[in-house]
Amino acid sequence: MHNYKELQSLFGAKLEEEISKISQRTPRYLYDPVVYTLQMGGKRLRPVLVLMAHELFDEKIENAIPVAMAIEMFHNFTLLHDDIMDNAELRRNHPTIHVKYSSNTAILSGDAMSILSYEYLNRCKCDNFREIFNIFTQTALKICEGQQYDMDFEREDLTTVDDYLNMIGLKTAILLASSLKIGALAANAPKPEADLLYDFGYNLGMAFQLRDDYLDSFGSTSTFGKNIGGDIVSNKKTFLMLTAIERAKGETAKTLKHVMSSGNIKPDDKIKQILSLYDQLEIGRLTNEKMEEYYNKALLCWENLNVPNNKKQNLLLIANKMMNRTS
Secondary structure (H helix, E strand, O other): OOOHHHHHHHHHHHHHHHHHHOOOOOHHHHHHHHHHHEEEEEEHHHHHHHHHHHOOOOOOOOHHHHHHHHHHHHHHHHHHHEEEEEEEOEEEOOOOOOHHHHHHHHHHHHHHHHHHHHHHHHHOOOOOOOHHHHHHHHHHHHHHHHHHHHHOOOOOOOOOHHHHHHHHHHHHHHHHHHHHHHHHHHOOOOOOHHHHHHHHEEEEEHHHHHHHHHHHHHOOOHHOOOOOOHHHHOOOOHHHHHHHHHHOOHHHHHHHHHHHHHOOOOOOHHHHHHHHHHHHHHHHHHHHHHHHHOOOOOOOOHHHHHOHHHHHHHHHHHHHHHHHOOO
């Protein structure tokens, strides 16, 4: 069995080969941003999950490389378009595509990446290709639904914490879940085990996104890879903000509403004031508790997975790595 770093290295080498091929495509200004996006780095988490799930049932992981490539290409496409919609200036400590090039270039290059993902998927030679294709397609559609909900929430006043959790399930967790299930199906895994891997990935993805939201407020730019407080400045309705709105009463609620709605407060001051309110309302603690809830659900799925412990240990290690745990 390969460990995370070995699979990351193996996939990284394959990706470099594909990047080299893409760099030869024309027109240049369509494919250069694709190359730039893929060369930004990243943990390559989703393709590694594809390979890891495949290896649980079939050690010939070469058969899963096309699927892993499709997942990674599609994931990066979503990040590219997300950055446009969020007006984000940094991604992995690099200028985002719409900043480096232009919004029009970013949109078109993102479209190309989404189509390339299907080109890679079509290279998959396995018995369950039709089911894998359907899962990939439905996942892609669900991610778009999640993104639309995310945008809708910014225009709606009655968004709840449950609404938000449903949205991140669609936008974020489902791709981790599908990466594991597709990897397993590519190895002809039994359906119950493929479904457990999906549930493991989904709950881990929920915990992972909540941690990402937490770091946007309580992390640092050097470790987070993006500017801190972006969600606060844009009044993004994250778990943290929605929980604060639900918990705030009296003068605290008035202050929160004022800071969110005022156009005269400088971004840095707004971040400081909201973080102070978060501290009063114990938002950090509550976010960590919700993370734990989803993480424990993921662990239960892992425990029930009918695979020898020595084989599935890498899944636990990667889960801990995602959540920045040592055990």
